[in-house]
Amino acid sequence: MSSPNHNSEAVAEALDALDRGVEPSRLILRDAVRALLTELSHRAPGRSVEVRIPPFGAIQCVAGPRHTRGTPPNVVETDPTTWLLVASGRLAWSDAVHDGRVRASGIRTDISEFLPLVE
Template sequence: MVARRRVEIVVGLAAVAAWQAGPVDRGTLATAVRYTLEEVAARAPGNSVEVRVPPFGVAQCVAGPRHTRGTPPNVVECDADTWLGMAAGRLSWADAVAAGSVAASGLRADLAGLLPL
C-alpha cells in the first residue's frame, strides 16, 4: 500500500528548488525535507528502514522484514541540510557517511542506491 502524500508534489518541488537556490526559512526547509522523505518512501516502498530527519520528519521505506515494536533494526538519521544535499545530488551517501553526517545502523540502512532522488 502506498502512503498518501501530505505534501503536494508541486509544493515539494518548489521547496527543494528554493533550498537549492540559497538559504530558506524554517517552513520551506521543513516542506523540502518532508517532500523528499515522501519521495524516497514512494520510490522504495516498505517498512524495513526508518529514515529520520529531526525535527522535520521520518519515513519508512525499503522492502524487507518489518519491525513491530521498539527501535527499528535499520535506521538512518541526519540533519536537514545533509538529507537534502543527498536527495538533490549535491552530497553522495558515501561522503556523508565518511564525514559522520549520517548515522546509519543495520544491514539495510545503506541508501546509496536510492539517492539522489
C-alpha cells in the same frame, strides 16, 4: 519521475538557498525535507528502514522485514541540510556516512541506490 514531490517549490527554493550559501527558512526547509522523504517512500516502498530527519520527519521505507516495536534495527538519521544535499546528489551518500553527517545503523541502511531523489 512520476511523483510531484521532486518538483516541489520548497525543494527548489531550499536547494537554491543552499547553492547560494544561504540557510533556507525553517518553513521552506521543513517542506523540502518532507517532500523528499515522500519521494523516497515512493521509490523505496517498504518498512524495513526508518529514515529520520529531525525535527521535520521520519518515514519507514525499503522492502524487507517490517519493524513494529521498539528501536528499529535499521535507522538512517541526519540533519535537514545534509538530507537535502544527499537527496539532491550535491553530497555523495558514502561521503556523508564516512564524515559522520549521516548516521546509518543496520544492514539495510545503504539507501544510495535510491539517490539522488531530485536533479
